[in-house]
Amino acid sequence: MPEIIPRAKAKTPSWIKLLLIFSFIIFGGSLFSYFAVGWAQENIRQETDQIHQETLALVTSENQALEKEIKVAQYQINNFSGLLSAHQNSSAFFDLLKSVVHPGVVIQGFNLNLEQERAEIRGQAKSFQDIGEQVLAWQEEAKVKEVGFTELSLGEEKDIYFTLDLVLDPVLFKTN
Amino acid sequence: MKKAIIISFLILLLGLIFLQIGVLPRYTAYRQLHSQLEVDKQTLTAKKEYYSQLFTLQQKIKTYQSAFAKASSALPPYADAADIYRFVLEKAGESGLVVQTMGGLNLNPGKKEGEGIIEFSILTEGDYSALTSFLKAVENSSRLINVKMVRLEGGEEGPSYSLVLEANYASAF
Numbered sequence: 001m002p003e004i005i006p007r008a009k010a011k012t013p014s015w016i017k018l019l020l021i022f023s024f025i026i027f028g029g030s031l032f033s034y035f036a037v038g039w040a041q042e043n044i045r046q047e048t049d050q051i052h053q054e055t056l057a058l059v060t061s062e063n064q065a066l067e068k069e070i071k072v073a074q075y076q077i078n079n080f081s082g083l084l085s086a087h088q089n090s091s092a093f094f095d096l097l098k099s100v101v102h103p104g105v106v107i108q109g110f111n112l113n114l115e116q117e118r119a120e121i122r123g124q125a126k127s128f129q130d131i132g133e134q135v136l137a138w139q140e141e142a143k144v145k146e147v148g149f150t151e152l153s154l155g156e157e158k159d160i161y162f163t164l165d166l167v168l169d170p171v172l173f174k175t176n
Numbered sequence: 177m178k179k180a181i182i183i184s185f186l187i188l189l190l191g192l193i194f195l196q197i198g199v200l201p202r203y204t205a206y207r208q209l210h211s212q213l214e215v216d217k218q219t220l221t222a223k224k225e226y227y228s229q230l231f232t233l234q235q236k237i238k239t240y241q242s243a244f245a246k247a248s249s250a251l252p253p254y255a256d257a258a259d260i261y262r263f264v265l266e267k268a269g270e271s272g273l274v275v276q277t278m279g280g281l282n283l284n285p286g287k288k289e290g291e292g293i294i295e296f297s298i299l300t301e302g303d304y305s306a307l308t309s310f311l312k313a314v315e316n317s318s319r320l321i322n323v324k325m326v327r328l329e330g331g332e333e334g335p336s337y338s339l340v341l342e343a344n345y346a347s348a349f
Contacts, residue, residue: 012180019184027191030199037202044209051216058223063230068349070230072253073237073244075290075346080247082288083344089315090323094308109335112326 088173104130250320253349271310273302290348
C-alpha cells in the first residue's frame with residue numbers, strides 16, 4: 001500500500017556529525033602532516049648540504065697552511081725554553097783547560113764527551129812531580145768532580161806519558 | 177545512521193593508521209635531521225671561530241716576529257741538514273779550520289714527542305785557537321747547535337779534530 005503520508009526522515013544525531021567531522025579532521029590532518037613533514041625534511045636536507053659545503057669550503061689550502069704554521073709556532077714556543085736550558089757550551093771546557101794546564105805538561109790529545117760530561121786527557125811530562133801538580137790542579141777545580149788515571153807509562157828519553165779521566169760538573173757546560 | 181557511524185569510524189581508523197605508519201616515521205626522521213643540522217651548524221661555527229683565532233694568532237706572532245725568530249731558528253719544522261752543513265763549513269772557514277771530511281749524518285728521534293735530532297760528524301785540521309773560535313761561533317748561533325764530542329789528536333803536521341755535532345728540529349710536521 002502506497003504511503004500517503006511519508007514518514008519523516010530520521011534525523012542524524014549531532015554526535016554522529018561531530019564524529020564524522022572529527023574523523024575527517026584526523027584523516028585530513030594526517031595527510032597534511034605527511035606532506036608538511038616531507039617538505040620540512042627536504043628543507044633541512046638542503047640546509048644541511050649547504051652547511052656541509054660551507055664547512056668543506058673552510059678547509060682551503062690557505063687555511064691548512066695557516067693551521068700548520070700556528071701548530072709549528074706553538075711547538076717552537078713551547079719547546080724553545082727547554083732546548084735553550086739543555087744547550088751545552090763546550091767552550092768553557094777549553095777555557096778551563098787553558099787555565100789549568102801545567103807548564104811542564106804537554107797535552108797530546110783529548111776526548112771531550114759532553115753527553116757523558118767526561119774528558120779524557122792524554123799528556124806527556126818530564127817528571128812525576130809535574131804530573132802530580134797537574135792532577136792536583138784539576139782536583140782543585142770546583143767544576144771537576146773526579147780526577148783519575150787510566151794510563152801511566154814511561155817512554156823513550158824518560159818521558160812520562162799519562163791519561164787522565166775527568167768527570168766534569170754539568171754546570172761547566174751551561175750556557176750563560 | 178548506522179552507515180554514518182561505520183563510515184566515521186573507518187575514516188578515523190584510516191587517519192590514525194596513516195598517522196602511525198606514514199607520519200610518525202617521517203617525523204622521527206625529521207627530528208634526527210634537525211638534530212644533525214644543529215650539530216653541523218655548531219661544527220661550522222666552531223671551525224669559523226677556530227680559523228679566526230688562528231688568524232689572530234698569526235697576526236700576534238707577526239707582532240713579536242723578532243722574539244719569535246729565535247725559537248723558529250732554533251727549532252725548524254724540517255731536518256735542515258743541508259743548511260747546517262753550509263753554516264758549519266762557513267764558520268769553519270771563517271775560523272781558520274780546514275774541513276777534511278764531513279758526514280755521518282743521522283736523523284734520530286728526540287727525547288720529546290715530535291722532536292728530531294740531526295747528528296753529524298766533522299773532521300778538521302787547524303790551530304787550537306781556530307777550533308775554540310769555531311766552537312764558539314757554532315754554539316752561540318741562533319740555530320742552537322750542540323757539540324756532543326770533541327776529540328783532539330796531536331800529529332806531526334799539526335793537530336786534527338774530530339767533532340760530533342747535533343741540532344734539534346720539529347719532526348712532527
